[in-house]
Amino acid sequence: MGVLVQQLLNVAQLGAVYALIALGYSMVYGIIRLINFAHGDIFMLGGFIGLLIGVRLPWLPVYVMMPLAMILTALAGVLVERVAYRRLRNANRMSVVITTLGVGIFLENLVRLTVGPETRQIRSGMPTASVAWLQGHLGVYVTWDKVLIILVSFSLMAILWLVVNRTLVGTAMRAVADNKDVVPLMGVNLNLIIAGTFAIGSALAAAGGIFYGQAYALDPYMGIDLGWKAFIAAVIGGIGSIEGAVLGSFLLAGVEVATVAYLSSNLKNGIAFGLLILLLLVWPWGIMGKPGMRKV
Amino acid sequence: MGRIKFPIVCAAALAVSLGLQLAVDGGVFPDVLNPYYLHLLTIIGMNIILVASLNLLNGYLGEFALGHAGFMAVGAYTAALLATRVLPAAADLPPVVGPFCILVATLGGAMAAAALVGWLVGLLTFKTVGDYLAIITLGFNMIIVNAIQNLDFVGGPRGFTGIPKNTSFFAVAVCAVVTLAVLRNLIQSSFGRVWVSIRENAIAAELMGVAVNRAKNQVFTLAAAFAGLAGGLWAQNQQFITPRSFDYIKTTEILVMLYLGGMASLSGSILGVVAYTVLMEVLRNLLSAFAPQLTEWRMLISPLILILIMLTRQYGLMGNREWAWLRKAP
Numbered sequence: 001m002g003v004l005v006q007q008l009l010n011v012a013q014l015g016a017v018y019a020l021i022a023l024g025y026s027m028v029y030g031i032i033r034l035i036n037f038a039h040g041d042i043f044m045l046g047g048f049i050g051l052l053i054g055v056r057l058p059w060l061p062v063y064v065m066m067p068l069a070m071i072l073t074a075l076a077g078v079l080v081e082r083v084a085y086r087r088l089r090n091a092n093r094m095s096v097v098i099t100t101l102g103v104g105i106f107l108e109n110l111v112r113l114t115v116g117p118e119t120r121q122i123r124s125g126m127p128t129a130s131v132a133w134l135q136g137h138l139g140v141y142v143t144w145d146k147v148l149i150i151l152v153s154f155s156l157m158a159i160l161w162l163v164v165n166r167t168l169v170g171t172a173m174r175a176v177a178d179n180k181d182v183v184p185l186m187g188v189n190l191n192l193i194i195a196g197t198f199a200i201g202s203a204l205a206a207a208g209g210i211f212y213g214q215a216y217a218l219d220p221y222m223g224i225d226l227g228w229k230a231f232i233a234a235v236i237g238g239i240g241s242i243e244g245a246v247l248g249s250f251l252l253a254g255v256e257v258a259t260v261a262y263l264s265s266n267l268k269n270g271i272a273f274g275l276l277i278l279l280l281l282v283w284p285w286g287i288m289g290k291p292g293m294r295k296v
Numbered sequence: 297m298g299r300i301k302f303p304i305v306c307a308a309a310l311a312v313s314l315g316l317q318l319a320v321d322g323g324v325f326p327d328v329l330n331p332y333y334l335h336l337l338t339i340i341g342m343n344i345i346l347v348a349s350l351n352l353l354n355g356y357l358g359e360f361a362l363g364h365a366g367f368m369a370v371g372a373y374t375a376a377l378l379a380t381r382v383l384p385a386a387a388d389l390p391p392v393v394g395p396f397c398i399l400v401a402t403l404g405g406a407m408a409a410a411a412l413v414g415w416l417v418g419l420l421t422f423k424t425v426g427d428y429l430a431i432i433t434l435g436f437n438m439i440i441v442n443a444i445q446n447l448d449f450v451g452g453p454r455g456f457t458g459i460p461k462n463t464s465f466f467a468v469a470v471c472a473v474v475t476l477a478v479l480r481n482l483i484q485s486s487f488g489r490v491w492v493s494i495r496e497n498a499i500a501a502e503l504m505g506v507a508v509n510r511a512k513n514q515v516f517t518l519a520a521a522f523a524g525l526a527g528g529l530w531a532q533n534q535q536f537i538t539p540r541s542f543d544y545i546k547t548t549e550i551l552v553m554l555y556l557g558g559m560a561s562l563s564g565s566i567l568g569v570v571a572y573t574v575l576m577e578v579l580r581n582l583l584s585a586f587a588p589q590l591t592e593w594r595m596l597i598s599p600l601i602l603i604l605i606m607l608t609r610q611y612g613l614m615g616n617r618e619w620a621w622l623r624k625a626p
Contacts, residue, residue, distance in 0.1 A: 035427060084603055088610070094354070095610040098555035099603050101548055106599040113592055228434065228544065235431050266453075270442030273435040277420075280432060284424055 005140050007261055013146050013215060015253035016153035020208030021230035022237070022245040023160060024201025030177045030240030031197050032089065034096055038080060038103035039205060040227015044220065046073035046206025047213040048111050051122050062124065066210055070203040077202025078195050086191070104223065112220035122213035124148075149211045156207060157246060160200065164242060173197060177240065229272075236276055238289025247287060252276065300621040302480065306473045313337075313469035320465075334465050338533060340573050341468035342526045345475045347554045348565040349522035354551075355560035356483060357515045358495030360430040363417070363437035364523050364550050369542035370413045370440060371406035371524025372531035373450055376459045378402045379532060399462050399532075403471070406528030407521045413440070414520020418513040437544055444539040455538030462532040471529060475522055476622075480562055482518070484624045491515055492560075552602060558612030563619040568612065575601065 021043050028036045050069040053060065060068075084103050088096045124145050164170035175183045176193050184190045212218070212226070229252060237248025252272060259271045280286070316337070319329045346364060353361040379402050389397065421432045445453045482488055490511050493501040502508050531537050557568020579594035605613070 035430075084607070087607055091610045094360070094555060094559060095606045095612070097360075098552065099606045101552060102599040102602040102606065105548075106596060106603070109592075109595040109599070113596060224545065228438075232431055232435070235428065239427065264446075266446050267442065270439050270446070273438045273442075277432050277435045277439075280428060281420065281423065284428060 002140050007257055009140070009142060009146060009150075011250065011254045011257045012150045014257060015250035016149055017208045017212050017215075018226075018230050018233050018249035018253055019157065019246045020153055020204045020211070021226060022234040022249045023157070023242060024205045025231050026234040026237075026239055026242060026245040027164075027173075027197050027201050029234070031173060032176075032180065032194060033093075034085065035100065035231070036085075036201075037097065037100040037227065037231075038107060039201065040223035040225075040230065041104040041107035042073060042077050042080070042202050042223070043205040043209045043212075043226060043230075044218070044223030045076060045107055045111060045209070046070070046202070047122070047209025047218045047222075048115055048120075048220075049073055049076075049206065050210035051120055051213055051218060052115070054122055066207065069210060070206045073206035073209075074199040074203040077198040077205075081195060081198040086194075089194075104227075108220050108223065115220070117220060119217040119219040120213070121217050122210060124214045145211075145214050149215060152207065153211070156204060157242075160204065161242060163200070169193070169196065232273070232276060236279060236286055238286030240290075241286070241288040244286055244288030302477070302621055302624075305621045306477060309473055310469060314466050317464055317466040336573060336577060338463075338465045338468050340569055341465070341472040342529050342533070343550070343553060343569040343573065344472045344566055345522055345526040345529070346550050347557065347569050348475060348479055348562055349519045349526075350550055350554055351559065351562065351565050352479065352483075352491070352515050352519045354554060356488060356491045356495060357512065359512070360427065361433045361516075361519075362430045362544070362547055362551070363433035363435075363440075364519070365542040365544065365546035366433075366437035366440040367410045367414055367520040367523035368527035368530070368546070369444060369539065370520075371410040371527030372537050372542065373444060373456065373527075374409040374524070375402040375406040375528030376456045376531045376537060377450065378405045379460055379462060380458060395462060399467060402462065402532065403525055403528045406524045406531075408524075410524020410527065411517050411521035414523075415513060415517045417520070418516030421516075422509045422512065434544060434547075437542075437547060441539045441543050444542075451538075453539060455536060456531070457536050459531055459535045459537070461535050463529050468529050468533070471525060475525065476562060476566075479522075480622055480624075483562070487511075487514070495560075555612050556602060556605060558615035558617070560616050561612075561614045561618055563617070563622050564612055564614030567614055571613065572598075 021040065024039050024042070025036065028034055028039070046069060049072050050065060053065050053069055057065070080103055084099050085096065088099060162170075164173060172183070172188045172193050173196070175186075175188065176190060180190060209218070212222075230249065233248035233252040234245045235248070236251060237244025237246070239245075255272045255275050256268055259265075259268050263271065283289075316329065316334065319325065320331060320334045346368065350361070350364045353359050353364075379398065383398050383401060389395070417433065417436050421429050424432055444450060450456050483491075490501070490506050493504070493506060494508055494511060498508055527542075553568045553572045554565065555568070556572055557566070558564030576594060576598055579597055580591055583590040583594055609615075
């Protein structure tokens with residue numbers, strides 16, 4: 001029983017991090033049909049910005065450090081969109097994709113050369129006394145980090161859901177996703193909506209990066225691996241759908257944790273991807289995705 | 297003055313590469329013709345095979361495949377296994393003929409194994425298009441790398457050591473020229489027309505009687521076979537391979553060279569590989585001339601150059617165009 005609860009907690013923690021990244025992928029894809037391969041590196045950048053704030057301003061509490069890092073990363077995401085993607089908005093899709101790959105390589109090397117290639121961890125400063133008590137009484141190893149990651153991630157996702165489904169900005173976003181040629185004619189500022197989408201996606205990724213840095217470790221190249229996984233999670237859930245991105249992330253995390261717990265950690269990627277490919281062959285548009293139309 | 301003919305260019309390229317190989321082996325002009333430049337040329341040759349074969353899928357067929365390094369891994373490990381475990385050592389065979397037979401057998405095995413895997417992947421990915429195809433091919437790349445990591449008899453994550461050095465720069469040049477010749481003739485044959493018709497409009501092609509799925513699988517198999525060839529050459533040139541060198545970072549590098557050169561253009565594939573490799577080396581030398589610790593910063597400059605090229609030339613350097621000698625006479 002204890003083992004199962006422990007594994008479920010691990011799934012929730014890993015899935016929450018994946019979901020925070022996958023949401024950014026999914027929102028950008030939903031709005032401008034762009035696979036932003038640099039998004040994993042924005043996640044990494046967010047983690048490192050959090051780390052640097054923590055190192056330089058150690059007296060800053062976590063609940064100030066985190067929003068600050070999220071805002072800075074959101075600015076970075078908007079900057080990337082402005083400089084590299086905006087001019088290619090109506091271009092051939094392949095050249096946009098290669099530009100996102102280029103931005104990703106640039107960010108990785110920027111962090112590696114300025115911060116250093118070694119892996120770092122973000123100190124969380126959460127109390128640890130209750131951890132031992134819980135482990136003694138319930139047999140479950142729960143740190144406050146874990147609780148915080150799960151709670152904050154879910155709150156952020158809930159806020160995002162409300163923004164997209166209940167506000168005017170969200171309505172504009174959904175309208176742009178539906179038809180980005182007609183909506184500007186209705187007086188919606190397309191550039192602002194797209195920049196806003198990038199900002200939200202990057203801020204969520206930064207939160208994911210900080211949590212990941214607290215729970216595991218940060219290194220300049222982690223964005224590639226986690227970015228791909230979050231992207232695949234978004235596709236499994238049905239890319240463009242918020243609920244789908246969250247669902248796909250927890251599914252991927254579940255498969256991964258189960259493989260590590262019951263088979264072998266070496267098989268983690270292989271089995272996870274094998275199962276997900278099978279799933280995609282059954283559900284070609286993802287679990288929550290809408291079937292695309294074939295134009296004749 | 298007539299048009300420059302393709303066979304003449306190929307023959308000239310082969311003659312020059314044989315000359316280079318002999319000059320470096322013989323130690324003529326060691327200042328200019330040194331093993332470092334020959335190594336660079338070898339890498340360029342192997343990358344031309346990889347990029348040109350991926351161009352079949354991404355450029356001519358118009359699919360978005362992201363798993364090319366996986367096929368390369370299959371070829372590399374097959375060739376390494378054949379060379380170390382199955383075939384006799386080159387020393388036991390007569391000179392010149394023996395190494396040649398070994399090279400043909402290992403590379404043939406590598407191509408066959410990679411083609412088989414490519415055919416299976418193609419069979420499974422039939423149903424999906426666009427971004428979904430990208431995910432599935434990427435997933436296969438990861439699965440192949442992960443599977444090799446878990447196979448202990450090929451070294452697992454530690455890598456495969458002790459592969460005999462069966463290839464030379466000249467062998468790579470011959471393979472690159474053969475690849476280009478095969479691809480050029482296929483692309484300009486009725487097969488190639490079918491692929492381009494699928495890229496332009498799959499439904500219209502289907503209505504015109506094209507067996508779309510069969511044609512797609514042909515391209516998958518073909519592209520995988522040539523990636524396997526490059527893998528076989530790579531394994532027997534480096535003499536040491538690890539699963540990590542075939543993961544999506546390698547795939548990204550191949551993609552960058554492909555898009556830099558331009559889609560649906562064999563000239564672009566050659567130009568992209570040469571431009572990327574030369575650019576990286578020039579940056580390395582330039583920066584280390586200023587200060588040795590700056591060498592690493594080329595990793596920051598090269599993606600910026602790539603972004604700049606994409607912003608100014610969306611279709612890459614040669615997109616959809618072809619040098620005259622690579623075109624077939626009308």
